[in-house]
Amino acid sequence: MEENRQKKMLKFSHITKVHPCFNEKIHDKVGRVHLPVAPRCNIACKFCRRSLGKEACEHRPGVALSVLKLEDVENYLNKVLKEIPNVKVVGIAGPGDSLFNKETFETLEIINEKFPDLIKCISTNGLLLNKYYKKLADLNVKTVTVTVNAIDPEILKDIIEWVYYDKKIHHGIEGAKILIENQIDGIKKAYDEGLIIKINTVLIPEINMEHVVDIAKELKDFAYMQNIIPLIPLYKMKHLRAPTCEEIKRVREECEKYLPQFRACGQCRADSAGLIKEKKILEDFFKEKNKEKNKKLDVFDLKHFSH
């Protein structure tokens, strides 16, 4: 097993040595840029409040000054590369789910054509990963982060409200089962296709704290590493508490027996640019484009391109 892991690490090392979210040692040396091209989401996590606009000034996931339009992607990336040194990775991390927005795939095509040297990265809840892993590999995406918060539907049903799949909204345990099945299937297929997988897990003390280690055990042969991030209590979880530093440390140490842990995550916005620690946004660029005034994204905007 250890031998397998070492082989896997070696196979991926040309990418992981330059990706700040797959390699703690360089997280403060190499930059990344998130393109906020994917506003819609196909599940409803109880902790997630997606917002756009100037007053959405918090540095946390699900927030962007505005949605970046396809016609602006090239200009924006040129500006980022000119103004911010050492950006090597371009990622799509929302503000919704990358795989539920056709703009993600169109953006990846633009990047391939205009910026072929940037490493392409996406993050997703994984519901559609078994449908799109091949397309991602064909588009030369190298790294995929999948958020897995529970692999037991009894636990996941308390973390998500519903899952939109096969043109229907599935509530409770039924939705949880669909999500878990698709995530695990998608992760295995993406791994076989040569994609490098990181697992994000939101640590929610009252709900999944003692279960997170089961996620690490289940996915140890397919994921490269795990990124356990503390709950930011929001939306339908605003009454819950964030984990203490001690709790985060303990859970990471338990999980590390099965999967290497990433401990430098900045819980970035969907429009962050530069070094993780800088928490930078190119405000000038978005100011021009920013027509959405402090808009909360509609969680029921479920138009999907393949329907």
Ligand SMILES: C[S@@+](CC[C@H](N)C(=O)[O-])C[C@H]1O[C@@H](n2cnc3c(N)ncnc32)[C@H](O)[C@@H]1O
């Ligand atoms: C906004 S999501 C975008 C990508 C994709 N939809 C997903 O969920 O993986 C990026 C990451 O932020 C996390 N996140 C969102 N809201 C959060 C919160 N309130 N506290 C902690 N993590 C949160 C998600 O779980 C996910 O790992």
Ligand code: SF4
């Ligand atoms: S999948 Fe991502 S964007 Fe969608 S609700 Fe969950 S955290 Fe938010």
Ligand code: SF4
């Ligand atoms: S949210 Fe974490 S994994 Fe994603 S870009 Fe920021 S530091 Fe990297």
